[in-house]
Amino acid sequence: MEAMKRLALLALLLGTAFLLTACPLNPPPPPPPPASTCSPTSTGSLSTLALREPQGLGDFSAPHVPGELLLLPGGLAPQSLAARVQGVEVRRALEGGFLQVKVPPGQEEAKAKALLQAGARWVQPNYLYFPLYVPNDPLYPASPLDASRLQPYYQAIRLEAAWDLLGSLPFTPVVAVLDTAFNPTHPDLQASLLPGRNLTPDGLPPENLSPSPPPQGFAYGSGDADHGQGVAGLVAAVADNNEGIPGVGLNRVKVLPLKVFYWVSGSYSSTSAVLASAIRYAADQGAAVVNLSLGSPTPLDRVVQGALGYALSKGTLPVAASGNAGADGLYYPAAYPGVLAVGSAKLDGTRSDFSNCSTAPTDLVLAAAGNRNPSQTLWSLALGQNYPYYRTLGAYARWAGTSFAAPQASALAALYVAKYYARYGQGPGPDQIRLCLTRTASNGGRYDPQTGYGLLRADRVMTDPTYCFP
Template structure:
């Protein structure tokens, strides 16, 4: 058993506990689709908060198998190839809260994860393709996901098929939320750089930009969540697969070394889903993707002002639950 208080400094940075106090009764349970590496629905800290999901890759394991894809003959997983990544990201969205085990997800048992496996072995590399990503985005939208979390990215623009799928998701009411990138440079990775996508970078616990987090001197829909730092080291922790495979040894049930914008994005995704549920409770309908982006950017710590290093600043979860100008006009 682990002490959930170890996440508190990171959640405190976005005023999450104050937001939880303001949730009240929520009549709907939004879905966050997590497009990532691999998932274990039998993890003891999941207990029904993950939906059955789908394997969108052509790895031969079948559409219902979310296990890490077996490497082709002559290849093996390395430290850089981390199938536990998907479970870690999903855990920050919807790990079970109040069960005296592990961690609480940001969603506080009010949000479900739709796990979508999109990483597999492509020409000897553990990655994904434009067609697989596009299929997953469309699948998430067709399943009614309020948010599609994309803790992944490319330094160059993606194929048109992905851009079209992003447009399709937006048209169906699904907000894409994407990690800004871990290069520590000016310029967001794709798909975070695309219009309509909420980009999420990482902040240190003091609220300044993490040393690895990509930023944008050109105004865009960029917010931050606390997700570690390299020097000096700040780390957070989340779920890991907790199940070994003949070709891959998991990091265990939990991993304590997570750091990166990959782990900032799910905090924003889950907060967006909580806002969707709160909006539905008040108005009998969910907000549009544009409305979600407006709420989260304009209530963030920079007071609606854009900063080249931090965008609109750290998320303010408490304001997103109460603001009457941008969130609940």
């Protein structure tokens, strides 16, 4: 009878607990994902797109050669067009009908507008291109011998191009990671971690971020407690230190580690009360972003909803994993209004087979974070320290799941906050961050049931003059 009671209690907890949404390298074989109910869409291919002659102005916020413009004359003779705008000198004709012209340095945009008014069809800067930054972390560069290297995953969201645009940032944003456990002494994360807090009632001190001791008769599964360290690593693992991996934040973002998972009557999970308390704590500490690589199918959690509303009112953006059921309908808290939901894409840009999608339009974007079949995994951190009741995966592990898409979006959001602050002297609000990341994603501002607004485009987040830097 006692055993039956325990089984019933465990089933109830598993039905309501907040579930981790990532997969370690060697989990038990999962059941096949349910058939997705999201409507597939045709994406076409680059080769089918017609090349249309441009009209208007280029983007003068991007790096370009001072004192030079490139233009389509629009049917006017080159010298005739130049004669209509003072200070413009034709240098040479380029292939494709373009002209390269000289203008006074610092007046590129003004002269471009004048040329457009004088009859030119298209005027743009002579843009600068750079070798993309590649950090020296050994698990980063792509390798045919190791398909889990991070470079292809980061390149999928154009992160290297965004890194080249960061420059000096006077403001260091904070991403609060609410998760399982953390090792503050890990050599690839130590410099990026702020003093964290254990917000669970597991009997350990508030400053102890170790995995919670399980009750007698229960034990961790492989990778369970390493999850939080892996999520934090993708946000802010130290770059250019010849160790492991670089985080998306490239040494410009700090992590506030908050332990919210513990053993609740035999289930390793979190609760409404603990999670809501942690969200409010993160907002009170001034976190720009709260990363929630966790989820539940239970929607009517007024306690957590209230905490999310509080965070938004304090200027903190919640970012949450969409869920790993491979079906239509986001898990919560990703589905709540005001939250940036993040699903996972394969390296070819299509939705991962485990990633939840949504036929109902919502603030959903994707980052490349693996696949189940065929298998794709990516490197991130593990705890790297064993405990009396838990043996870690090691210092690094291969992971896959929407849990590892969310921290990429969280760190990118934080970099955008820092870039915005550098330009305007103040940070953007949560609505502005969400607008920037969704509308610059790969679907061009259109919502798709399979992929939401599409893959994140970090390069556009750092430069877009319409949605990001209006």
